[in-house]
Amino acid sequence: MRIGLSRGRHPEESRMTQLFKGLERIEEARERLTGRSFMAGVFAGAPDFSLLLTPEEPPEQKAAWEEFRPRLESFLTTQVDPDEIERTARIPDSVIKGLFALGAFAMKIPKEYGGLGLSYSYYGRALVLIAGWSNILALTVAVPQSIGIAMPLLLFGSEEQRRRYLPIVAREAVSAFALTEPMTGSDAANIRTEAVLDAGGSAFIVNGEKLWCTNGPIARYVTLIARVPAKREQRGGQSVWVPVPEGKEADDSVPTALILDMTTPGVVVRQRCQFEGCRGIENAYMTFSDVRIPAENLIGEVGRGLRYALTILNVGRAVSIPAICLGMAKQAWLPTLDRANSRVTFQKPLGERQTQRMRVGRMAAQLLAMEALASAVWSMADQHRYDVRIEAAIAKIFCSEQTIRFLKDAQTLFGGMGYETADSKRVRGEPAFGIEQLVRDAEMYRIGEGATDILRPFVAREGLNLHLERARNYFDEKVTGLRRVAEVWRLVRFYVPWYLRQWRRRPWPSGSVFQHAKVRPRLAFVERASRRLARATFYAMMRHGPALRDDQGRQNRIEEVGEDLLVIATTALYAEAQERTTGHAEAWDLADEIFRETKPRVARQTRELMWNRDRPVTDVGAKAVDGTYAFLSDGIIPRTLQDYRSPEKRPLRPEKQAI
Template sequence: MNRLGNFVIKSGRNAYKSDICTRSLASAAAQRKSTSVDPQDDKNRPNYSFVSNIFRGQVESKEMFPYPDVLSAEQKEFTNSLVDPFENFFSNVNNSVKNEENCQIEQSTLDHMWELGCFGLQPEEEYGGLGLNNTQNARMAQIVGAHDLGVGVTLGAHQSIGYKGIFLYGTPEQKQKYLPKVTTGRTFAAFCLTEPSSGSDAASIKASAKLSDDGKHYILNGSKIWISNGGICDIMTVFARTSEKHLTAFIVERGFGGVTSGPPENKMGIKCSNTTEVFYEDVKIPVENVLGEVGDGFKVAMNILNNGRYGMGATLSGTMKACIEKAVNHANNRLQFGNKIKEYGAIQEKIARMTMLQYVTESMSFQIAQNMDSGSLDYHLEAAISKVFSSESAWYVCDEAIQVLGGMGYMKDTGLEKVLRDIRIFRIFEGSNDILRLFVALTGIQYAGANLKELQKALKNPASNLGFLSQEVSRRAMKQIGIGGCNLGTFVAPALKSQADSISQCIDLFGKTVESLLVKYNKNIIHEQFLLNCLANSAIDIYGSVVCLSRASRAVELNLPTAEHEVSLTKAWCTEASVKIVDNLTRTSSRNYQEIFREMKNISKTVCDNEGVNTTHIV
């Protein structure tokens, strides 16, 4: 019986069977091999990304319908055996208030977390980990998010990004050397990318790593800022320039010498998580500590971030659930003007919207996690959308929960003001939402543009491209007369067909709008950020709607006790989302909005030129 089995017994559960654990680990390892492949390595394979394909006005249903259900019975049993110990720890052992007051996690709490296996959820058992796949990991993240986001950031910085590069790209020797240390050896890890002059623009990194004359070491110099776990880590993934054009990832140990940390940052929230600047002065890194290939640092960094973004959605879905429970408890008991406040329409709307946002967030994160476990290589846009949506929805839900509680919500004792402060960082780190919106829009446009270029090329030599041209002309002609467009209705439960038809029409309009903008702006579309945001927001609402249609249809198919409620959530969400989608797409060609965008540019320029508000005082 290993340490996890002992912990389950201590928590009052029966010990899990060792064969269940073994099969779960083997399955997770097999799934992981496929999800660590770089999708850019094979440019000729089909792109199954739902979001990418809607930029062409097409529905790719392979990874959307039916809603995935990847865990075997054994994996579900193994996951459920972890839930009670995790819940018990965060409810009865971890003290989030004391963590914040001390601006650090108590050592006894950290010891408990190491014993529980919190720091090694995904590595295989041979490396000291629990061997969870992405779906199982998401379930654990929900529990963390419901209780303490500061601890969640410490955990995430350690394993979702800190040693994730070793987990995904490490050689057998690197994994054997480092993974046992970070899973059970009580050694913290960190992800060191951001610099004073390079935040979202990772390509502008200045830290350098020069090969020594004897070819045995790289000599690292530079600094990194805002590094979570920066002051407590002994192993870190560091990105530095090995030439003017090449960025490379390295595994760096504090014990190499020349590594120092600044004082902990004084932050708005997540105060118990350690955040510092890290300095590197003539650090000698053995050449065998290159992570991936020399020059592949940017790809390694982006894939580490892409691989872990679903976890943020899962974490925040747990946070939102906890906020909603506090709001509902108050609404059920607070008496005003002769009625419980839950009877008033204004409160009902708040609770409904909060619940809808939680449902969409949870549906997104578990759809992505399960697709990854099924071997998906095309989840990057979906993961970016999940990060944007979940972080903004969590802020809204917590803020509205405070509003439902009124003055009580503003008080520290309720706990919501701490959650609000903790949540704010999630819209910034691991890719700011502003940059990720542009990433979604520009990546999708690039995919659509490649198809448009293929069509333009075919038109120059029609005799040699009759098959392609015939297929394209036929598809476009049928769409013009309302045939052959998107049809999500064939995938959903009958009760949701009307909403599916509305979103299908939105996808058709979305594809036409993208093509129209490409024809109008061509490569200059990259400078039209007002328009790109309209496209990104439309893509977010379309993806959120289709995920809900898929999940609610699964509930109906399985005759789940929550099916009727899930259908109601989906109907309300899709009906409202379709209006927002059409509005955003209409803005891209509206003269009124073009004028608004121009005025906004002028206003911003004037304010910036004057270094602040530029109006005359009334008196």
Template sequence: MRRSVFTKDHEAFRKTLREFIAGEVVPHYADWEQQGHVPRELYRRLGELGVFGINVPEEYGGAGVTDFTYLTVLREECGRAGVTFGAESVHTCLVLPYLLEFGSEEQKRRWLPGFLSGEIMTAIAMTEPGTGSDLAGIATRARLSDDGTHYVLNGAKTFITGGAQADLILVVCRTSPYDPENRRAGLSILCVDTTSPGFAVGRKLDKIGLKAQDTAELSFGDVEVPVANLLGEEGAAFTYLTHNLVVERLGAAIGAYANAAGAIGFATAYVKERQVFGKPVAAFQNTKFVLAECAAEVEAAQSIVDRALLEHAAGELTAADAAKAKLFCTEVAGRVIDKCLQLHGGYGYMLEYPIARLYADTRVNRIYAGTSEVMKTIIAKDLGL
């Protein structure tokens, strides 16, 4: 179906990205997966291409785009090639909205130039060893110093994407005592410079997929964080987190759909070339029917993404609608990529084939930014159930 969300400028950006990925990413990607992270030079190159500044206002050096359409092009091109840009998605889609929405003018002037260039890479630390979707259960604590100049931060975080390479980490912590009557109160966001004494990167976690995206455990032992690094108001973090989850879930939906579309491309090319019983796998009716089913599902997911993009651009994308988009697109991606891998036969299980990478990389989409079960709960609540 014809799409109306992209312009000629989007397509010019797509061409630039496609050439960049083919020339500077795909040839090195297997090595990056082996080392467990992309090189810092990749982030600087993305900064040069303007990727990090798409949604940054012009007064801070960015392009001033207020919607997700350019980042959708980026996700589609990464999916098409079966690659990622390491922790870029966290930097641009998760952290940036917090800085723009809740950062002070001084903080924006201090951090955004490096953010744009890739010299300052960021991450956000919410999840703890005993706290996943239940953000109100966060136990990492920060105490204001007696002279009121800094916080003293103690605790641990896990599953932090980009945590090993980050220069600035937004840490969600408890700045007032836990109140069982109001579990959501007392949470704040502190922006932690990773050169601070007491900060440490623990284990680099060995994941099923997303091998070129570093994920780590972090610890904070009496880390002193200047009060100037408090993001927004003290005690308001839970509201901030729920506010930005809409954007995070839209990003997850886009990434899932893009990977599913990429899988169809890989499978279609493979079945045309692979010979079985003297003819291409594509000649069998089962192959045609499977890919037809996949194409129909991905088209439906694409339509939901496009509608969500328009709603987001208009400032009208609700939490329930974002949950619907994430639930549908991530579940579709799981089904479609599994079917496309099956069409590769035994080769689909080999990591040298991009379909295997997409299969492993996409599985986490049904977990992060809220599990599929959490999405169903949100949607059911919206139905009055």
């Protein structure tokens, strides 16, 4: 069986074990799957649907939630004015203090450290509730518990660190996460901020800068990811990084996680960043000049900071972002229905027109799908025996993208009223619902904690993992002669039976839910489509081999097919649960719509893994980037990006540079 390309290879195909150009260090930091994963099974052509079943919440968790929820609802409705937050671009101190008193900043912190100890599922529901009132407030509450110091310490910190810091961040001190830098953006592996161990080994001296640190201006503590000069040493039979005083004779400068007290001399918040939306968030550009961080503030091990960062970001992707997006969509749902029923044009309510009924029908189905997917991922995370990194990334992609689509549809239905601000409408006595604010705010959730265009290749990398790991030696140009023959034979022995299995239907899972008249055909489609996806991915590997490293069109299709299959499966199971537990059989109307919309897209995207028309538009884009179509700026006064800098910061044009 021929796998890959012929021996005549293009120079671009060196280092073939790396699929995605420019992401090598992130690939090194990536942990291999350590638990069961539904999506890993989907990409391998063998989905295990039992992983999607939602077990009953423990009674103590339900009791804790039932005690907390009404107090949170009361606080939101009596103490929080979302319009004031939008108008002033600030969350009042009284609101922050009130949330601390409620325990809202300690939902995920165990009770032994002063928190509420809620499960991921109830934490997600709390964020939905808060975001349904004010998504800015939900984000402010979520950051400390998802990526502030609480989660890093719970996962990787020492017991001494947990007992010292967790009670403080549970009840009085906001925390944040500092990873992104001006020159890196989503390229987290190339951070430049450095933390050098001092001569005495008692403290790290930090110099550098961080950008877009949510909660930074109001945070007391920050999880700081910085580079530490270190040497490789063998300890206990393992190779570990050890920081070297003053950076002398370091083998490398490796990403490391540290607890930073923002009151430390040398920490300066240079700017509170302003954005298109999310006006109330506190977001910092900060610099560090000879900042001393005690050595005992090291989180975990030196050199594992990027790995820790990628791990804790899963919490935001799996729970926080999907929950906030779901809350925002739910916030717009009833006002949109009111608009459809009350707005009369040409003697008819909008809700009686086919175009608007189709629009509202899509919105209803999207809302159910978001809730189904988010709930399933939260439940998997709660069981602590699954590796949900792929599901977390897909939940973040799906919920953020669908929320933007949902809110834009709502804004379209509102017409001119959807473009006008809430305060402006209030002057005339109109309902002051700020759909335009929600539309502006939603874009941030597509970008934050892993932009869609970054997460799709990440998911595709996991989808290709079976083949990449298996064919690693074959793609290594150093493997020649008899070793290459042996490698080809090894691959043939694996892939012949593997390929034949992709044409056979898997045994059907036991359990009454899988025999449901509507669940079974949808999951059967997912199972068949999963095997087709596995075959198509294999074909693409055979045909394109290492060239897939730069083929983001195919990478995106792998992710999008996997995303659609996960949505179909979770939506069907969610509709069955709604019918069985609450009597809402009408949930199937929405699940059916999701299936109708998604099924043909799965077939098309799978087919296009082999044959597509990406090349022509890619070539046009390459020419555009190179300036081929300069005439497109004719008719205006052309300005480049540099022309928008303040005059004193503009670089000299070549003809004006000093000789």
